[in-house]
Amino acid sequence: MQSLGTRFFWSVLSLLILISVMLSGCNLNLGASSASDDMKLKVAIDAFSSSFLPDFVALDKGYFQAQGLTVYPVPFQTEPTSPQMAEAIHSGAIDVAIGGLVTEAFLVSRIDADLKVIGQLQVAFPNDIIVSNKFLQQTGLSESSPLEAKVKALVGKKIGVVSTTGQTGAFVSYLFYLFGLNASKDATLVPVGNNVSSAIAALKSGRVDALSFFKPTGEAVQLQKVGRMLISPLRGDVPQLTGHLNSVFYAKASLIRAKPNTFKALVRAIAMALAFIQKYPDQAAKILQKYTHISDQAATAVMQDLRSSYPSSPIVDQQAYNVTAAFDIKAGLLSAVPPFNAIVDTDTAAQAMQGFTPVV
Incomplete structure (x- = not known):
């Protein structure tokens, strides 16, 4: 039986795809058939x-330019929900x-x-899972408390998430x-958007008792003395998610077949970025601060945990894939996950990295 989140995803996605098909009938979508290996990619995050x-x-x-690649638009376009990104890729509104x-x-x-x-x-x-100071006072819990006690203390609470159908909501479901x-x-899951400042404001005002949010939100909350990170997989609090x-x-x-050199250049640019993060974590923290608009202190604090989360190679790790597949099923996001070889193109990345050493 499908979860409410899954049904919502497919209803929204069906509408977006219908619009896409109508537009393609008007010859507004040129698609991959017209693509040339021009070293340009329209991107989104x-x-x-x-x-x-x-x-x-x-x-x-x-590093994109160093590989002869042009990505646009910059600053990067955002597609903040799964249905929006799905429609953008499917319709050809973005390339990658x-x-x-x-x-x-x-x-x-x-x-x-x-x-x-x-x-x-990553x-x-x-x-x-980030909780308010009031929550900690009422429950008597701390970061070192058992995971079960932490999770059960969330029962009956209002938990802020980016969206109830995305990963932040799924993390609560999984726990x-x-x-x-x-x-x-x-x-009660409360959507508060994907902005760090608005999430912290919701916790500070008491609109929510806790947040399920991406890093570096927790570090920013702690620096502002609004609350604490109660459950952190990167800290080892949820062993089942190690290597996700x-x-x-x-x-x-x-499109990858039509633009092989373009996509290989993309892989090499990302490889250079991964190498930079490992070699210069302090500088990487400043770049994170620049794009996420958190404080310098929060960026520095979060990089202590995050550095190990960035792989040394852009080639997809199958074991990590399997960890995510198990999470998605247990969290109720999916009833089944496609086999690794059915969805992962390891050839393009492997060919791009053959004989290439990222020097940064």
Whole structure:
């Protein structure tokens, strides 16, 4: 039986695809058939968050240009919900999601079998459960409390999320699932948008008791002394999520075939960005601050945890893929996940990296 979030996704997506088909009938969508290997890509990301730091680094350090590639528009276009990104890729409104969640790619592939994941940006689960000071006072919990006690303390609470159908809402569902609870019945998920400042404001005002939000929201909350990160997978609080394949870049296979040199250049640019993050974490923190508009202190604090979340290679790791597949099913996002080889194009990334050493 499909969850409410899944039904909502497909109803919205069906409408968007219908509009796309109507537009294509008017010859407004040229599609991959007209593409040339011109070293240009129209791109989008999900949000200005730590999950997509390699994109920000590649742009800021000029690595796209260094590989002869032009990505546009800049600043990056955002498609903040899965249905919007799905429609944009499916219709050809954008060429590649250079920053999307792998769960989103699973959903897109169900209506467009041509979709392929090309490479990885982050292998970790960078969401936290962040609670107010009042919550901590009432429950007596701390970061070192058992996971079960932390999760059960969220029962009956208002939890702020980016959206109830996305990963932040799914994280709450997953945690409740681990202890025999149902997030849709045992808590209230409150959409607060994908802006860090608005999320913190909701926690500060008491509109919500807790947040399920991407990094570096938790670090910003702690620096402002509004609350604390109660559950953090990056800290090891949820062992089942260790090695989670979080953010990836993906496009239609037909476009990848039409523009092989363009996509190989994209892979190499991302490889350079990943190498930069490992070599210069302090500088990477400043780039994160620039694009997410958090404080310098928050950016520095979050990089201590995040550095290990960025892989050394853009080639997708199959074990990380399997961790995400298990999460998506248990969180109720999907009833089944496509096999690794059906959706991941490892050839393009492998060919791009053959004989290439990113020097930064």
